[in-house]
Amino acid sequence: MNIAQSIQIFQQSIADYHITDDVDTPINNPYAKETIEHLLYLKNWVDTVQWHLEDIIRSPAIDPVEALALKRRIDASNQQRTDLVEYIDSWFLQQYASVTPKENATFNTESPAWAIDRLSILELKIYHMQIEADRAEASEEHxxxxxxxxxxxxxQREDLSTAIIQLLADFTNGNKYMKVYKQMKMYNDESLNPVLYNNK
Structure with missing residues (x-):
């Protein structure tokens, strides 16, 4: 997988979202299903929508009922983001299934997909910081x-990209090995969250 191409896909998703700049705009993923490109575009689209939901919910004038609905939508979005990271990690696991780790191979604290999750969010930060750096009505100091x-x-983008490239090279060469762990989030599960199962 090409990291530079991944960044381009994130940028494409962000640009596509901002055509309407509306959290309810349906996604129009241009990549074929079952491809890593499709997953990366979808992952960033979810991140981008959630970015703007987080902006909206912080409005001082927001109606409390609307805020609660938004909070639940953000919770659902977080679950979707986690699921997508796990799908992407599963894709990586298949890519390296034929690699035999070396005897002294080590395990990395962060999986490839969670590093790519950080890269997706970083691209959003860059996009919006550029807007603020160019905002004509803002002060020169701002x-x-x-x-x-x-x-x-x-x-940070350059450093993170380099770190991901190095990590993937380590997997390819058998210097590191990976596992896919489910996040096992509990707050959305009616059988695990006591607030939910005690109020059935």
Whole structure:
């Protein structure tokens, strides 16, 4: 998998969302199902919608009933994000299924998909920080501060991309091995969340 291409897919998803800039816009994923590109576009689309839901729910003027509905929508989105990370990790697991780890192979604390999740969110930060750095009606101080933050984010993108490339190379060479762990989130499960199962 090409990390530069992954970033381009994230950028495409973000640009497509901002054509309408509406959290209820239906997704129009241009990539074929069952491909990693499809999963990456979908992952970033979910991240992008949730980014804007998080903005909306912080409005001081929001109606409490609307805020509760949004909170539940954000919870559902978080579950979808987690599920997609697990799907992407399963894809990676298949890619390296034929690799025999070396005797001294080590296990990485972060799976490839969770690193890519960070890269997807980072691309959103870069997009929105660029807007703030260019916002004409903002003060010069604001634009300057945002420009400095943007440079840090761009450096983070470079560093994270390099780290992911190195991690994937380690899997390919058998220097590291991976497992897929389910996150086992409990708050959405009626059989595990006591607030839910005690109120049936």
């Amino acid at each position: 634009r300057l501060n945002c420009s400095k933050k943007l440079q840090v984010l761009l450096t």
